[in-house]
Amino acid sequence: MPVALITGCSSGIGRALAEAFKTAGFTVLPTARRTEDVTMLQAAGFNAVQLDVNDGPALSALSERINQQYGGLDVLINNAGYGAMGPLLDGGVEAMQRQFETNVFAIVGVTRALFPVLRRSKGLVVNIGSVSGVLVTPFAGAYCASKAAVHALSDALRMELAPFGIRVMEVQPGAIASSFAKNAGHEAEQLITEQSPWFPLREGIRARAKASQDKPTPASEFAARLLKAVQQGQPPRLVRIGNGSRALPLMANLLPKGLLEKGLMKRFGLGGTL
Numbered sequence: 001m002p003v004a005l006i007t008g009c010s011s012g013i014g015r016a017l018a019e020a021f022k023t024a025g026f027t028v029l030p031t032a033r034r035t036e037d038v039t040m041l042q043a044a045g046f047n048a049v050q051l052d053v054n055d056g057p058a059l060s061a062l063s064e065r066i067n068q069q070y071g072g073l074d075v076l077i078n079n080a081g082y083g084a085m086g087p088l089l090d091g092g093v094e095a096m097q098r099q100f101e102t103n104v105f106a107i108v109g110v111t112r113a114l115f116p117v118l119r120r121s122k123g124l125v126v127n128i129g130s131v132s133g134v135l136v137t138p139f140a141g142a143y144c145a146s147k148a149a150v151h152a153l154s155d156a157l158r159m160e161l162a163p164f165g166i167r168v169m170e171v172q173p174g175a176i177a178s179s180f181a182k183n184a185g186h187e188a189e190q191l192i193t194e195q196s197p198w199f200p201l202r203e204g205i206r207a208r209a210k211a212s213q214d215k216p217t218p219a220s221e222f223a224a225r226l227l228k229a230v231q232q233g234q235p236p237r238l239v240r241i242g243n244g245s246r247a248l249p250l251m252a253n254l255l256p257k258g259l260l261e262k263g264l265m266k267r268f269g270l271g272g273t274l
Contacts, residue, residue: 003070003121005029007053007110008080009046010037012178013128016219017077018046020227027070031080053080053106059113066114072121075230076114078107079128081146085209086191087198088141095191096142103146107153115166122165124235126226127154129172131245135252135260138268139188139208147172158237169235171226174245177216197274204269217242 004021008014009030018030018041031051032038041048051058066073084091084099107127111118118125132140133147151170158168188209192202222241229239240246251260265271 001025001027002074003027003029003066003072004075004077005031005049005066005073005114006077006079007031007051007106009041009048010034013173013176013219013222014079015041016223017079017226020220020223021075022046024227024231026075029066033080053110054101056109056113059110063113063117066117067120070117072123073114073117074121074123075126076111076118076123077126077128078110080106081128083140083209083212084142084146085140085188086205087139087196090191090196090198091142096145099142099146100149103143104149104153107150111157118161118166119164123167124230125157125161125166125168126230127157127168127170129154129170131172131174131240131248134172134249137208137211137264138270139205167235168237169229170238172238172240172245172249173222174240174242174248175212175214175216176222176242177213177218200274201269208268215243 002025004026006014006017006021006028009018010032014030014032018028022028022045028046029049030041030046031049031053032041033050033052035050038048038050049062051062053059081103082099084095086095088096111125117123127150129150130143130147132144133149133151136144136148151172154168154170161168188205192205193199198205225241226239229235240249255263
């Protein structure tokens with residue numbers, strides 16, 4: 001029975017992936033950071049693991065546990081992440097650091113820790129990126145930058161892991177039904193204060209935080225399509241799933257940059273002067 005470890009399974013995409021892979025006959029090890037989420041996953045019949053993806057010692061212990069219990073790891077899905085929303089200069093370096101720690105650095109840390117068991121099984125690493133790494137919008141600069149970094153490191157890992165028989169797939173979701181917008185909205189509200197120079201544009205900031213739920217594709221549909229891609233004999237290097245996942249990158253590649261920026265500025269309330 002193939003073994004899959006999926007990070008960030010408390011809800012949304014991660015939880016849907018855990019359900020889909022379990023139904024398909026995988027031994028699924030879903031992870032979550034909070035104790036209550038792990039308890040919920042265990043109650044649903046999963047062999048859930050409490051894990052902070054930036055905890056080095058915990059990752060080393062998990063790798064050893066997988067080696068002892070299963071002998072290897074067939075699929076690693078680096079799904080844990082969140083969206084830092086708001087003006088870049090309001091969030092500053094500290095917000096950027098937090099965003100990259102979870103969305104970027106953790107992918108390297110988790111994959112590095114699990115490299116021995118992935119190598120043993122000649123496994124597949126699946127990194128969940130975003131179309132936001134291709135089409136950059138205002139008020140999501142830290143998030144877009146982190147997902148662009150996921151794209152770059154996925155390309156590098158694909159080449160560097162190939163000699164060991166480990167394959168790498170990047171997934172760029174579009175709008176997927178999840179708690180992402182709720183969490184992103186919460187992040188944004190922390191920055192929307194009267195002290196911000198962008199306070200008069202607060203509705204545009206809120207609109208960007210909610211944009212991921214614009215006619216979203218159900219998480220279960222996303223999970224089913226990703227499972228199908230994983231099960232292919234030669235898994236594709238890049239998969240785009242969800243509303244906007246093809247149209248938005250096409251816009252980014254074909255439209256003149258200035259025209260695209262003007263459209264995005266108008267969409268999120270940046271058309272005037274302050």
